Amino acid sequence: MNVKRGLWLIAVAIFLGLLSHTAAIASVDLSAGIRYVSDTGSLSDCSAKARAALETYLPGASESSPGSGEWFASGQNLLTGAPSSAATVRCYPLAKGYMVTFVCAVQLPTNPYGAYPLCLDIAHKFYGGAITPLAAMPTATPMPSGCATTNLVGTWVSDNDPKLSFTMELNGDLTDSEGVSGNWIIDGSTVTLTYYGNHTLKLSPDGKRLSGAGYNLTRKC
Numbered sequence: 001m002n003v004k005r006g007l008w009l010i011a012v013a014i015f016l017g018l019l020s021h022t023a024a025i026a027s028v029d030l031s032a033g034i035r036y037v038s039d040t041g042s043l044s045d046c047s048a049k050a051r052a053a054l055e056t057y058l059p060g061a062s063e064s065s066p067g068s069g070e071w072f073a074s075g076q077n078l079l080t081g082a083p084s085s086a087a088t089v090r091c092y093p094l095a096k097g098y099m100v101t102f103v104c105a106v107q108l109p110t111n112p113y114g115a116y117p118l119c120l121d122i123a124h125k126f127y128g129g130a131i132t133p134l135a136a137m138p139t140a141t142p143m144p145s146g147c148a149t150t151n152l153v154g155t156w157v158s159d160n161d162p163k164l165s166f167t168m169e170l171n172g173d174l175t176d177s178e179g180v181s182g183n184w185i186i187d188g189s190t191v192t193l194t195y196y197g198n199h200t201l202k203l204s205p206d207g208k209r210l211s212g213a214g215y216n217l218t219r220k221c
Contacts (some may be wrong), residue, residue, distance in 0.1 A: 031104045031115035033173040034123045035183050037198050038097040043069050046091035046098045053126040054089055057118060057134075069093070084110045087122055100126065116171055129187045147207035147221040152184050152191065159216040166195075166217065 038046070047063065050071045054061035058073035069091030075084060085106040092099045104119035113134040124131050147154070151170060158164040165177045174182045174195065182195035186203065191210060193199040199213035210217040 027108050029106050029108050029115040031119045031171055032101075033169075033171045033183060034102040034119050034185070035099060035194065036123060036127050036185070036192075037094070037099045037194055038127075039198070040097050043067075043091055043093045043098060046100055047071065049126050050089035050091055050100060053122050054087055056125050057122060058085060058087055069098075085118060087118060089122065089126070102126075120172075123185065124187070129185065147219055149189070149203060149205070149207040150186070152186060152203070152210075152219075155220045156210065156217040157220065159218055 047069050050069070051061045051063075054071055054073040058075045061071050061073035064070040064072065071089045071091075072086070074086040085104075087102065087104040090101045090103075092101075102119045102123045104115040104122070106113065106115045106118060108114065117132070117134055121131055121134060123129070152168040152174075153170050154168060156166045156168060163177065166174050168174045168184055172183050172185060174184055174193075176182070176195070180195070182193065184194070185192045189203045189205075191201040191203055193201055193210075193213075193215070199215060201210045201212040201215055201217075203210055208219050208221065210219075
């Protein structure tokens, strides 16, 4: 399953729930782009962790076909029984280790949290990152601004090569100045940058600088 098909699958699951509540104003919130690369481990190792991570938040995770590494789970509105949240975790074998992607969707305002917090906690559960209890979230979340120490949103420029810059988005995506894409994950002040491989960087206390693994970046804020 590619990311587009994953989005389609979970969006359909939630859309079925919307059909049973046409009187209420509702929408589907989607999150895609979070991924993680491990240099060690097999597809079966990834699948076991994918199932466990999903079932921490959504019951009854199932594999689309045995050995595919494609896992899906959905949750229900406790009052109506209709689908209101879903997630897909997909494992891809590599020559050494594996890559895993996370795609989520939730119905708003039925859920008190959005798709990105759900996907982030599933991803953190998968690889052992910090877990944040899912809390109330408005249907529209303003884009963070400034140099926040809890995310990397903004434009980052290389101190060593001014022609190299990264645009980092709230969903964990990044795009460099030539259009090459990657991902970021932050855990405290430790950042995992997936861009031509995995790189471990440190975020400065003021949120303005990232350094380590051959990278020295400054955020414009």
